Amino acid sequence: APAASTLEALLTRTLAAEFHDTPHPDAVLTTGGTEANQLALLLARERHGPHLTVLHGANAHHSIPRAAWLLGLPPARSLPTPTGTLTPATLAEALATSSGPVLVTATAGTTDAGLIDPLDALADLCDQHGADLHIDASYGGLLQLSPRHRPKLAGLHRARSITIDLHKLGWQPIAAGLLTVPDTTLLAPLAHQADYLNATDDTQAGLPDLLGRSLRTTRRADALKIAATLRSLGRDGLTHLIDRTCARADQLARLLEAHPAFELHAAPTISTVLFRPTHADDTALATLRRTLLQGGTAVLGRATADGRLWLKATLLNPHTTAGDLDALVNLLEGSTHR
Structure with a gap:
C-alpha cells in the first residue's frame, strides 16, 4: 500500500517531533502500549545484549515485566512505589546495586491513579549511572500538546524511547499505539529484508518500505485515522x-x-x-x-x-x-x- 506507507512515514516523523527536540526523531506504529513497551525492551536488548537488567516501579504497567519474560531477559526488578510513583531515592539505591547494562522504565500516567513519575530527576540518575531510560507515557503522553499540562511531563524528552497510546487522550479507535525515539538510527535493529516484500533494489529506487517498522507483516493502515484526526482538529x-x-x-x-x-x-x-x-x-x-x-x-x-x-x-x-x-x-x- 504505497500511499498508506508514505502517509505512515510522514505521520510517525511528525508525531515523534512532538516528543523529541532532536534532528531526526522517529516512531513506529503499534497495536497499543503493550506492544510499544515490548519493542522498547527489544531495542534495548539489541543495544546491550541478553543480560540487560530492567528496573521498573511497582506502579508500572504489567506489560513491562511481561516483555522482559517474552524477550528472554533476566526477570525485571520491581522497585517499591508506596506513594504511587517511583522516587529518585529508590531508583538511586537500585542503580547503585545493579551491575551491567540497565534499562529504567518510568511511567507518565499510571494505570491505577494516573500519576506521573518525577521524570527529570529519574533521567538525571540514569545519566549519572549510564542507564537507558524508557518512559511509558501511554496515558499521559498527549499532555505534551497542552501548554497548560505540559509541565507535568518535564523530562519526557530525555528518554531513549517513549510509549504513547492515542487510544486514550488521542481518542482513536484501537490500534493507535506509538513508540518514539530521538533518532531514527535507534530503530535499526528492527530492519528486516524479504525479497518478495522489500527487494533491495526496490528500496534503493525509493519504493516505500515499512517491513522493518513493525513486528507484524500484514496490518491495517492505522496511520490514516490518526492523520485524519490531526488534520481535522489540529x-x-x-x-x-x-x-x-x-x-x-x-x-x-x-x-x-x-x-x-x-x-x-x-x-x-x-x-x-x-x-x-x-x-x-x-x-x-x-x-x-x-x-x-x-x-x-x-x-x-x-x-x-x-x-x-x-x-x-x-x-x-x-x-x-x-x-x-x-x-x-x-x-x-x-x-x-x-
Missing part, C-alpha cells in the same frame, strides 16, 4: 479536548471532596479520580462496583492505594457535562445508602 483542537477532559476530572474531584458521603484519595494528576464511600469497607465497595456495572448504570474501575480499595473514575469523554457529573454523584450516593 493542535489547538486536540489541546482543547485534553484541557476540557482534565478540567472535568478536577470538577468531579471537587464534588466528591465536598460531599460528606465520599472520601477523595487525591486531586487528579490527569483525568483519573480515586474515591470511596466514607463508611464502606473494601467488601462493600467491591460489591457496589459490581452492582452498578451489572445494572448498567455506571462503569467504574477499581484500584488499591494506601492499603485500601478505591473506586476509579477515569474521564476520557471530552463531552462530559457538569450535569453528567452531578448525576453520577447522585447515583453513587443513592446506591451507597441502599
Whole structure:
C-alpha cells in the first residue's frame, strides 16, 4: 500500500517531533502500549545484549515485566512505589546495586491513579549511572500538546524511547499505539529484508518500505485515522479536548471532596479520580462496583492505594457535562445508602 506507507512515514516523523527536540526523531506504529513497551525492551536488548537488567516501579504497567519474560531477559526488578510513583531515592539505591547494562522504565500516567513519575530527576540518575531510560507515557503522553499540562511531563524528552497510546487522550479507535525515539538510527535493529516484500533494489529506487517498522507483516493502515484526526482538529483542537477532559476530572474531584458521603484519595494528576464511600469497607465497595456495572448504570474501575480499595473514575469523554457529573454523584450516593 504505497500511499498508506508514505502517509505512515510522514505521520510517525511528525508525531515523534512532538516528543523529541532532536534532528531526526522517529516512531513506529503499534497495536497499543503493550506492544510499544515490548519493542522498547527489544531495542534495548539489541543495544546491550541478553543480560540487560530492567528496573521498573511497582506502579508500572504489567506489560513491562511481561516483555522482559517474552524477550528472554533476566526477570525485571520491581522497585517499591508506596506513594504511587517511583522516587529518585529508590531508583538511586537500585542503580547503585545493579551491575551491567540497565534499562529504567518510568511511567507518565499510571494505570491505577494516573500519576506521573518525577521524570527529570529519574533521567538525571540514569545519566549519572549510564542507564537507558524508557518512559511509558501511554496515558499521559498527549499532555505534551497542552501548554497548560505540559509541565507535568518535564523530562519526557530525555528518554531513549517513549510509549504513547492515542487510544486514550488521542481518542482513536484501537490500534493507535506509538513508540518514539530521538533518532531514527535507534530503530535499526528492527530492519528486516524479504525479497518478495522489500527487494533491495526496490528500496534503493525509493519504493516505500515499512517491513522493518513493525513486528507484524500484514496490518491495517492505522496511520490514516490518526492523520485524519490531526488534520481535522489540529493542535489547538486536540489541546482543547485534553484541557476540557482534565478540567472535568478536577470538577468531579471537587464534588466528591465536598460531599460528606465520599472520601477523595487525591486531586487528579490527569483525568483519573480515586474515591470511596466514607463508611464502606473494601467488601462493600467491591460489591457496589459490581452492582452498578451489572445494572448498567455506571462503569467504574477499581484500584488499591494506601492499603485500601478505591473506586476509579477515569474521564476520557471530552463531552462530559457538569450535569453528567452531578448525576453520577447522585447515583453513587443513592446506591451507597441502599
